[in-house]
Every structure is written in structure tokens, then in C-alpha cells.
Amino acid sequence: MGQKKATLNVNMQSDQDPEFSRLLSENVTQYKAPDRLRRRIVESLEEQRRSSWRGSMSNITEYIRGHWQTLAAAAATGVAATLIGSHMLMVTAYGDALTQQVVSSHIRSSVSTHPIDVASSDRHTVKPWFVGKLDYSPQVQDYVTDGFELVGGRLDYVNDRVVAALVYKRRLHMIDAYSWPTKEAAKSISRRSQNGINVLEWRENGMQFYLASDIEDNELAELARLMRRNKAI
Amino acid sequence: MKPPVHRFEAIVLPHLDAAYNLARWLVRDEHAAEDVVQEAYLRALRYFDAFRGSEIGEARSWLLGIVRNTSYTWLKNAKRSGSTVEFDDGAELDIADASDLPIGRVENPEAIFSSKAERNEINSAIRALPMSFREVLILREIEEMPYESIAKIMQIPIGTVMSRLSRARSLLRVALEATFRASSYES
Numbered sequence: 001m002g003q004k005k006a007t008l009n010v011n012m013q014s015d016q017d018p019e020f021s022r023l024l025s026e027n028v029t030q031y032k033a034p035d036r037l038r039r040r041i042v043e044s045l046e047e048q049r050r051s052s053w054r055g056s057m058s059n060i061t062e063y064i065r066g067h068w069q070t071l072a073a074a075a076a077t078g079v080a081a082t083l084i085g086s087h088m089l090m091v092t093a094y095g096d097a098l099t100q101q102v103v104s105s106h107i108r109s110s111v112s113t114h115p116i117d118v119a120s121s122d123r124h125t126v127k128p129w130f131v132g133k134l135d136y137s138p139q140v141q142d143y144v145t146d147g148f149e150l151v152g153g154r155l156d157y158v159n160d161r162v163v164a165a166l167v168y169k170r171r172l173h174m175i176d177a178y179s180w181p182t183k184e185a186a187k188s189i190s191r192r193s194q195n196g197i198n199v200l201e202w203r204e205n206g207m208q209f210y211l212a213s214d215i216e217d218n219e220l221a222e223l224a225r226l227m228r229r230n231k232a233i
Numbered sequence: 234m235k236p237p238v239h240r241f242e243a244i245v246l247p248h249l250d251a252a253y254n255l256a257r258w259l260v261r262d263e264h265a266a267e268d269v270v271q272e273a274y275l276r277a278l279r280y281f282d283a284f285r286g287s288e289i290g291e292a293r294s295w296l297l298g299i300v301r302n303t304s305y306t307w308l309k310n311a312k313r314s315g316s317t318v319e320f321d322d323g324a325e326l327d328i329a330d331a332s333d334l335p336i337g338r339v340e341n342p343e344a345i346f347s348s349k350a351e352r353n354e355i356n357s358a359i360r361a362l363p364m365s366f367r368e369v370l371i372l373r374e375i376e377e378m379p380y381e382s383i384a385k386i387m388q389i390p391i392g393t394v395m396s397r398l399s400r401a402r403s404l405l406r407v408a409l410e411a412t413f414r415a416s417s418y419e420s
Contacts, residue, residue, distance in 0.1 A: 020402060024374040027355045033253035037267045041249070041274045045242070048275055 096192070098210075099201070101158050103194045105165070106176045106212035109154070115174070116152035116167055126153045130164050136181045138164035139207070143226045148175070158210075168223065175213035175223060182208040189224055191217050200224050241281050245274070248293045251376055252300045258371045259304040261360060265311070273303040294382040301368070301386055308364075358408040366401035373398055 109115035118129040127140040133155055142150035149169045156165040158178055168175040187203040198217040201210050202224065209227065211220050252273060256266040277284075277299050284295055359367055365387070372383045373394075384391045 017402060020406065021374055024355070024359075024370070024405075025377075027352045028359060028371075028375055029356050030375060031250075031254040031257040031266075033249045033270065034267070037253065037270060038246075038249060040267070041246075041271050042242075044271055044275060045278055048278060 096194075098159055099192045099194055099199050102176075102178060102199055102210045102212050103197045105156050105158060105178075106197055107195065109156075109165070109167070109176060110174055110214075115154065117154040119152040121150045121152075123150070126150065126166070129153065130155075134162060134164055136164075138166070138179050139227070140166060141227070141230050143168070143223065143230075146222070146226055147171075148223050148226065159208075170213070170215055170219065170223070173213055173215045175211060175215065175220065177223070177227070178210040178212075179207050181206055184208070189221065189228075191221075193217070202228070204228065241278055244292045245277055245281075245296055248296050251293055252296055254375065255297055255300050255371060256304050258359075258367060259301065259364065260307055260311075265307060269303045269307050270300060272307075273300040276303065293376075294378065294386060297372070297376070297378075298386040354412045355409065358405055358412065361408070362401065362404060365397060366404060369394060369397045370401045370405070 118126055120126050121142050121144065123140040123142055127137065130138055130153065138153075140150070140153070144150070147170060151167050151169050151174075153164060153166045156163050156176075156178065159180065161180060163178050163180040166177040166179075168177060182203055183206070184203055186205075187201075189200055189202045192199045192201070197212055197214055198220055199210060199212050200217065200220050201208075203209065209224075211224055213220055249270070252270050253266060256269040256273070257263070260266055260269055273296070277296055280299070284292075359370060362370070368387060369383060372378045372386065373380075378386070380391050380394050383394045387394065389397075
């Protein structure tokens with residue numbers, strides 16, 4: 001029965017030996033990867049991706065800390081992403097998403113017939129109005145003597161949370177000032193621009209601040225400086 | 234930026250069996266082969282940006298090259314640490330009937346008549362071959378890779394692939410001939 005199988009012809013010297021090849025391909029074990037190996041590999045690939053992303057993110061944060069002025073200037077001309085390469089897209093994408101929300105909110109309120117829920121220039125009226133409506137108490141201050149008049153406030157929805165929006169008037173322009181509590185580290189003022197709206201952003205004392213307006217950003221920066229100087233809640 | 238999640242898996246994961254098979258034949262140990270293949274896939278992910286080939290065949294060849302290098306590294310480390318690599322005469326050779334045949338590409342009635350003992354002999358003989366002969370035999374006869382791919386994977390000229398293959402077959406023939414003669418088959 002095994003006779004045909006056993007004709008191993010040692011006299012055949014050629015490289016092509018189809019019978020021998022067939023003998024091998026029919027009998028040599030072809031191992032299959034066990035399922036546990038497949039699972040292990042899928043998991044370890046994911047873990048490697050997570051850790052290399054974490055590593056590159058911490059590098060990006062360091063880079064930004066050291067270079068924010070360059071980045072801010074570059075952002076105005078739109079070259080920030082190419083400065084740092086594709087990794088930067090992850091960070092600017094998140095920052096841009098938040099900026100986009102702030103800008104959208106500002107544009108919505110500027111076309112709205114009801115941009116203000118509580119209309120008053122008196123911080124003793126506006127600040128208490130937020131009590132019970134927010135899980136924090138926003139910093140409220142009128143800067144009319146410096147050219148920024150508080151006209152009131154409203155509730156808004158940004159970054160997946162209900163936030164306080166204060167509305168300031170500068171000549172004929174409106175400025176929306178958003179603030180909410182944050183656990184992220186303090187950050188000095190950075191500038192962005194979208195859809196013709198200038199945005200300033202900073203963090204201090206556990207609070208995140210955004211200013212949005214169509215006024216020029218150096219004027220907007222003046223309001224930012226006033227707000228940062230005045231820690232009196 | 235993170236490598237694309239799906240593209241790497243889509244291109245490289247289908248060759249897991251081939252990767253494991255090669256690793257298994259090279260390191261001759263079930264658990265070592267799993268470690269080698271896992272390490273090879275992590276390396277492949279790291280190098281994926283540099284991999285330009287778009288054809289399925291190129292991905293397999295590329296991956297098997299990484300598996301081969303990882304196997305050699307593993308063997309070198311194992312030798313250095315003094316651990317013995319066990320032969321694995323495992324249960325997978327216990328093929329009782331046709332339904333237990335390993336995944337083969339040939340539906341040949343003769344295969345069904347192979348005895349278990351005969352199959353064991355063939356596998357043992359290959360396992361006993363020196364590494365470079367074993368390697369070229371598996372890549373050519375089992376993985377059916379073209380000479381060019383084998384040359385790239387083994388990092389030798391094509392001519393060397395052919396002569397090594399020829400020598401491997403001769404060695405195997407001689408070993409099997411002796412075995413079958415001993416088992417009282419007609420030659």
C-alpha cells in the first residue's frame with residue numbers, strides 16, 4: 001500500500017522534483033497559529049499604539065510650552081501644522097474644535113435676538129444670577145472705565161458643559177467671555193482666529209477662559225489683561 | 234501620527250499562520266514560536282511606514298523576513314543563556330485519519346494513504362536538518378515562495394537559494410531513504 005509513496009528516487013539530480021515536492025507538501029506539518037496568539041497580538045498592537053501616542057503627545061506638550069509664541073504667530077498665517085508635522089494636527093485639532101465651538105456660540109449670539117439672559121452692568125446682579133444654574137461661580141467684573149462695558153450674561157453650552165458667558169461691549173462691537181473650571185495646568189494667553197472671529201484663550205487658578213469677538217485681537221488682549229489683573233471675584 | 238489602525242491589520246494579520254508556521258519550524262518550540270511571532274508583529278508595526286509594497290504577496294514576504302530575523306535573534310539569545318531548545322514531537326503529529334490532515338493545498342488521494350509513522354519520519358527528518366536547509370525547504374516547499382522572495386528573506390543571492398534547496402532535498406532524501414529502507418519498503 002505504501003509502495004508508491006516510497007519511490008524516493010535518489011538518482012534524480014535535477015532541481016525540479018515534483019514528486020518529492022508533493023511528498024513534502026502533503027506530509028510536512030503546516031502549523032496554524034492558535035487563537036490565543038491571535039488575541040495576544042491584536043492586544044499588544046493596540047498597546048503599542050497607545051504607548052507611542054502617549055509618548056509623542058508628551059513631546060508635543062513640551063514643544064508647545066517652549067514655542068507657543070512662534071506657534072501663535074504661525075497659526076495666524078496657517079503654517080502651524082507644517083511647522084511641527086503631522087503630530088501637531090492632533091493637538092490643534094482638539095484646540096481648534098473648542099475654538100470652533102466658541103466661535104459658533106459667539107456668532108449665534110451676535111445674530112440672536114436674545115443674546116443675554118440677565119441684562120445688567122452690575123456684577124452684584126449678574127454674578128448671583130448664575131447661582132443655582134451652574135456648578136461654579138464665574139468671575140464677573142465691569143471694565144466700563146477701561147472701555148469694556150459689561151452688558152450682561154447668559155448660559156451657554158461649550159466643551160460638553162453648561163458654561164457662563166459674559167457679554168461685553170467695546171464701542172459697537174460685542175465680546176463674549178466664557179469661563180469654566182478646569183483641571184488642566186495654567187496657560188498663558190494664546191490667540192486663534194476662525195471665520196473672521198478672533199479668539200483668545202488662557203487658563204489660571206483652575207479656570208479656563210475664552211474671549212471671542214470680531215474686534216482686533218490686540219484690543220481683545222486688553223480685556224484679557226484686565227481680567228487677569230483683576231482677581232477680585 | 235499613529236499608524237492607521239485598520240490598514241496594518243488588514244494587510245499583515247492575514248499572514249499570521251504563515252508567520253507562526255515559519256517561526257515554529259525555525260525555533261522548534263511551541264511557546265517560543267508564539268513569542269517570536271508577537272515580537273515580529275510589533276516590529277512590523279514599527280516599520281510599517283517604511284513598507285511600500287502594496288501587493289498582498291509582498292506583505293507576506295516582508296513579514297516572513299521579520300519573523301525569520303526575530304527567530305534568529307531568539308535562538309541566539311537562547312543559546313547565550315544556555316537554555317536548551319526542545320524538540321517538539323507534539324500531539325499535532327498524531328494524525329489518525331484523513332480528516333486530521335494538516336492544512337494542505339494538495340488534494341491527493343495518495344496523501345490519505347500516508348501512514349502516521351511515515352508522516353512523523355518526514356517531519357522529524359526536516360526538523361533535524363541544519364537551520365539554513367530547513368529554512369529554505371519550508372519557504373520553498375511549504376510556503377511556496379518564489380526564489381526572489383526567499384533570497385530577500387534569507388539575505389542570500391538567488392543562486393545560493395537554488396543550490397541550498399537542492400542540497401536540502403538531497404539531505405532529506407538520503408535521510409528518508411535510509412528510514413524507509415529500515416522500515417522494509419522497496420526502494
